[in-house]
Amino acid sequence: MLQTAERGATRKSKAPPHERYLEAFRWMLLTRVLEEKLASLYRGGLITGGVYIGRGQEAVSAACGMFLQKGDVFAPLIRDQAGRSAFGEPLVDVARTYLGSRLGPMRGRDGNIHRGSVKTGQLAMISHLGAMIPVVVGKLLAKRMKGEKGFVGLTTIGEGGMQTGATHEGMNIAAVEHVPLVIVATNNHYAYSTPNDRQFACSDLVDRAKGYGYEGSSVDGTDLTQCLEVIGAAVRRARAGRPPQLVVASTLRLAGHGEHDDASYVTDDIRREAFAQDALQRTEQLIVEQELLNREGLQHMRAQIAAEVDEAVATAQQEDAPVGSEEDWCAISTRELVDHVN
Amino acid sequence: MLQTAERGATRKSKAPPHERYLEAFRWMLLTRVLEEKLASLYRGGLITGGVYIGRGQEAVSAACGMFLQKGDVFAPLIRDQAGRSAFGEPLVDVARTYLGSRLGPMRGRDGNIHRGSVKTGQLAMISHLGAMIPVVVGKLLAKRMKGEKGFVGLTTIGEGGMQTGATHEGMNIAAVEHVPLVIVATNNHYAYSTPNDRQFACSDLVDRAKGYGYEGSSVDGTDLTQCLEVIGAAVRRARAGRPPQLVVASTLRLAGHGEHDDASYVTDDIRREAFAQDALQRTEQLIVEQELLNREGLQHMRAQIAAEVDEAVATAQQEDAPVGSEEDWCAISTRELVDHVN
Amino acid sequence: MSVTYLEAIREAQTHLLREDERVFIYGQDIAGKFGGAFKATKGLAEQFPGRVLNTPISEDAMVGTAIGAAMEGMRPIVEMQFADFSSIALNQILNNAGTQYWRTKVPCPITVRLPSGGTKGSGPFHSQSMEGLYSHYPGLVVLTPATVEDAYTMLIDAVAIDDPVIYCEHKYLYYHLKADALPTEKLPIGKARVVRPGRDLSIVTNSVMVHEALAVAQQFSADGFEIEVVDLRSVKPLDTDTVLASVARTGRLLCVGEAFPWGGVTAEVIARVATEGFHLLDAAPARLNAKDTPIPYHPNLWSEHRPNAKTIAAKARQILAE
Amino acid sequence: MSVTYLEAIREAQTHLLREDERVFIYGQDIAGKFGGAFKATKGLAEQFPGRVLNTPISEDAMVGTAIGAAMEGMRPIVEMQFADFSSIALNQILNNAGTQYWRTKVPCPITVRLPSGGTKGSGPFHSQSMEGLYSHYPGLVVLTPATVEDAYTMLIDAVAIDDPVIYCEHKYLYYHLKADALPTEKLPIGKARVVRPGRDLSIVTNSVMVHEALAVAQQFSADGFEIEVVDLRSVKPLDTDTVLASVARTGRLLCVGEAFPWGGVTAEVIARVATEGFHLLDAAPARLNAKDTPIPYHPNLWSEHRPNAKTIAAKARQILAE
């Protein structure tokens, strides 16, 4: 759908499903099940801090994770569980972080959606939107300097986050450095409670691509086949040395901003738009229609996933929380340079 | 040249010169004479701080000032003497600022290019590039809230300044607020010593317009007729309630970044480009060719300008400098809230 | 009827929008039915059409726009969604708002509301106390209301001030603090308040830590020690006179703050007392701040990271024993 | 042969690029023949192709990119064109670089060079001293070399440190300060230096003000007063021990800094001495900073705005008379 994408087109994909369609579906389903579990733990008061889920964006996110290889850089944001899982994040990392186990990748120092780890090649985001983009650029630049080859970096952003100065500077510097970067921007039509018309005034955010020297593509984020094709192609182009890629996906956030938010500001009109379809439902429907999996197959997958999620949660729940009095209160790694301020 | 501008086209203007062509030329010439004087004062050690001049950009800048009316907002940058003068900045304000007179609009507190004043409707820039854009947006928003009508705001930026986060956020918020803003960006092919290829990677900065929901136009900044037409039209469109306007002018900076800089990094190749022409020379040539003014007329104008500039400088030179011991060291206007830190 | 700290902020804004047509509010998610991440503007957009405006996620431009509007005669209030995101707007705040009047004589009456300070589980990027950072630079007034009453009157005063004001409202106090009614009296901006008189030790503090200090004072009172608690209210200007008067009474000083330990409010207060009131001190002054690491997410870590009644009490005991 | 402060910075970078292939330099106008607004990288791009890179005017992205590269094993040096423009990168520095190791265990060895401090005619936006601002937040090492020798060794050490370092080089010293040769010895980072021993008064200071203090010490020596001058060198970590030892010798303390007066280095030093060395003090400590306004452009105003030998001497006289 490079440049010439039909915007908002929601016709049924005519093409046969992408070869990795089923795998993607599994990541999507895993995400849905996991996030519903997290939401229910949150409602039960068992999670401290916020829970932000990717409901409606699972197709986009799964595709983001699936085309990355070992050695690639992935900087996910708050609605990227599917991509995180697809790129290899163990479920127990998720559970440990949310449930405050001291064994989680952030050791209780940072929480929930801010997790990341060297082991999984996933950067731990800071909250300030757009700030991770130049960090990915720097990693890619360094890899090139070190003589590595064939790598890409992928990071995600929302239509709201695209309006930060950090995003602009990061997108531009990536193009100047000609690093193999893919930015997948999801316009889910809300940034917290703010609709598009108070966020930007261009007719389509993919129009930003040209102004940075990126190649731009649009994708219906509720259509998994398209997501796999378009994001897969963008990753391939970046890997082949083309300029940075901007993919703009269209969806509706099918949840509150976080689980504390009832999203009552989402209008009925917008819920009737084509981009408001549930990507997971659409995918499942196609799977059933095209008989990629039969009922039992589906049921089996569901049961397996539920068991995996439950196990991860159960593991984390048994683990100890970090203990304040044992904490190593030292912000830098060079211990002899710690400032002894009283 | 809206949207469809032939890029880099440098064919001679076929159209008859703009009706205000001669007036514009006078502002351009005034600028050249004034800035040469400032440069020579600087070389003579009579100016503290930097001297930044607009050589090569006089046509763009003159056009920026000429279509503004009383009540409009103008936020000039460092190469905008022509626009400042055209919009009504008295020469003595310039001389007083550069020569450190206590009677200058900045009272010695800020210098040279940072001047501005309520009286002339010209904002005093801070150095951080892009930071003035949202300030103009705020002024326009406030004017609308107060019920004023028919106003516009115009601000300028360089191709380097366009890469700051502040510019991005400011441009975007202007479009979201739909304020009558015109941004005139001059790509003079260098940001200090940095050429375009380390500054951005799109093929033309006017391509940014669409991504913000702006109307974009390109202009040959060495061609005064085009500058008057294109910038005049952009100001008219903004005033008529069209979306914000981005005009991208092409020139070469025909001086050092500042007068301290010999610009030896400017390549010979680039000096041979069409955009490297001297706008003032081109204008004068056309004036002579088309007999808009005869030799005496030109000579008279020159002499008059020289006299005005000399008078302003002479006035400022006789005035006292600010005195440290008499300075009112108080950063806020609410005197009872001054912090008495020792 | 009772009114929370958060409601007081909303009521102050209602009052301001009603009484002064120059006032408007600018920020992320503050409009519509939604009324802000913390609901500080709930209902205001409907009540005052066109004067409570949602912005893009552009902190720098939000403040830049407010500066322009203020220079044009308006009285914008900018709501940051969290204080921590004001790092993006820092350049506009310090270098544009903070220098505007001094450079150009044009007043710049913006009020930037910073939902500040730690709460359980908020982590490194939603918990910061930034008053020290803003106070370091010239040209700003920096306020840290600690009570419902102050939250109300100081916000109204902030908007009336002809200079840029950084108004640090503490998120922990939003719901935890209640008063019977909105205040009918006020202490002017720039004055600290002796919240509890004492004779043995002055605890000088601000914002949420005022309440921890009061708890400690209460507890020590049972043992016969009378701790005086001074709520700074405004950290710039800082009311040195009231602090010195307190130290003159008690001879002992403990400064407590929730911010990071290097520099900031507690260092400034101690520096003032040491330089201007050295002979009033009967013992070494002391300070207690958060630890010198990012603010941890996990409640177990967070509660150790910041000062609390227990650690304040321990410090107080030390000083009293000297 | 002689070497200036600026040349020392260039030589340090030459050494670093030569000895450590992980090092690269990233900044505006630093490459090509041009070699930087102050020529701190002059010749380096030619000598080390591909390792001295011009960036767009994007301070936030410059630092963000450096952070990513550092996490990937490189040792980037970021040159800000002026310290004042680092306000744009502040979020990346404080919230990303400063928290990285603590949150993720991944070290973030970036060095950010800030051409700092006032020079004649530079005005509000090209003169700032930002060490206090950066030191307030956790996770950073903040250095302010005051001599040619320190400029050289501390920059080399900075890049070797596994944590983010803010290296504040003073623009006034670039050309004004000369040494005979590059140093062959060094004091480790984190140690302050007693530049001149004394017994009557300790002046604790950093960066350019070390030289003003030395001038005053010299002058007082003629009157029989021996002033000890302590150069902090590193403001975070701050070498409290050396400062306390000095105050133990002299009993009197004056802190001098070029930055704004509220908070910052001088407040921190006084707070440390007052809290940890109260009984060492024979008189009230004092501080002297710039005035609490933006930094003026005009030389007549600028020279009154910052501390100088005259105002330091006046303060010193006051303290000695107590």
Ligand SMILES: Cc1ncc(C[n+]2csc(CCOP(=O)(O)OP(=O)(O)O)c2C)c(N)n1
């Ligand atoms: C610089 C910055 N400002 C404000 C926030 C607070 N915030 C967190 S998520 C969010 C909305 C993001 O919207 P969008 O980018 O569209 O992503 P979505 O949540 O829709 O996936 C906001 C305002 C932030 N994280 N960073």
Ligand SMILES: Cc1ncc(C[n+]2csc(CCOP(=O)(O)OP(=O)(O)O)c2C)c(N)n1
């Ligand atoms: C945020 C920021 N970073 C750095 C600078 C220093 N600086 C001043 S002018 C300039 C070059 C500007 O180039 P451009 O925007 O193309 O304008 P030109 O000078 O070519 O007119 C730089 C880097 C600045 N003023 N602001």
Ligand SMILES: [Mg+2]
């Ligand atoms: Mg969104």
Ligand SMILES: [Mg+2]
């Ligand atoms: Mg330029």
